[in-house]
Amino acid sequence: MARLQTxxxxxxxxxxxxxxxxxxxxxxxxxKQREEVVEAVYRLIEKTDDITVFEIAVTGYKHNKKGDMDKxxxxxxxxxxxxxxxxxxxxxxxxxxxxxxxxxxxHLQPEGTGTxxxxxxxxxxxxxxxxxxxxxRIKKDMQRSFDTMVSKIE
Numbered sequence: 001m002a003r004l005q006t007x008x009x010x011x012x013x014x015x016x017x018x019x020x021x022x023x024x025x026x027x028x029x030x031x032k033q034r035e036e037v038v039e040a041v042y043r044l045i046e047k048t049d050d051i052t053v054f055e056i057a058v059t060g061y062k063h064n065k066k067g068d069m070d071k072x073x074x075x076x077x078x079x080x081x082x083x084x085x086x087x088x089x090x091x092x093x094x095x096x097x098x099x100x101x102x103x104x105x106x107h108l109q110p111e112g113t114g115t116x117x118x119x120x121x122x123x124x125x126x127x128x129x130x131x132x133x134x135x136x137r138i139k140k141d142m143q144r145s146f147d148t149m150v151s152k153i154e
Contacts, residue, residue, distance in 0.1 A: 002135040004104070004142055007118040008150040014088060014108045014115045017153060021090050021106065022052045022083050030149050034141065036060040036069050045080075052083040065127070067134040099126045102138065117153075119146050 010017060020026045024042045031040040039059040046053040059076045061069050079102075081092045088109065094102035104121030123138045125131035 002123040002132075002139045004119070004121045004123070004139050006143060006146055007116060008146075009111055009114050009116050010150060010153045011114040012153055014110050017108055017115050017117065018083060018085070018088070018090070020153060022054065022081075026152070027056055027081075027149075030145055030152065031056060031058050033148055034060070034145065036063075038074055050085045052085075053080065055080050063134075065130055067130065067137050100124070100134070100138070101126070104142075117150065 012020075024044070028040040028042050031037055037058055037060045041057045043055045043057070044052075045055060055078050057076055057078045059074050061071050062073045062075050064070050078095045079092050080095060081090060083090045088107065090106040090108075092104055094100065096102075101124040102121060104119065107116075107118040107120075109116045109118070121139075121142055123135045123142070125135040125138070127134060
């Protein structure tokens with residue numbers, strides 16, 4: 001299992017960042033910047049004053065057993081996101097085949113004139129021999145996506 005913990009400060013208010021993270025286009029745009037992604041689609045599931053639940057379905061090129069990209073076909077993976085305004089947390093759970101389990105949270109905290117965004121994730125790959133290598137690659141991709149996200153917030 002791999003763990004990722006990272007944080008950054010953004011010069012926007014907590015409300016502005018929460019609105020961006022839950023918007024239809026923002027995380028989809030971040031996903032589409034990854035090399036293997038062909039399409040990303042947002043679907044709102046529930047919205048109340050305190051909770052917003054949505055999914056992002058990402059269609060990307062398949063990967064071989066070692067985790068290398070294989071452009072001979074595509075696969076679609078879905079992640080469900082849940083924003084809890086009262087807790088200032090956006091959590092997500094990757095809904096895959098069961099061989100790759102990814103979950104995590106974004107914590108938003110006011111800091112000075114901006115907001116601190118803390119991100120934690122766990123990646124478990126249940127594939128013999130290559131699981132650790134694949135988890136490490138996913139972790140690096142998630143770090144790059146976080147860095148891209150923070151730069152787009154600014």
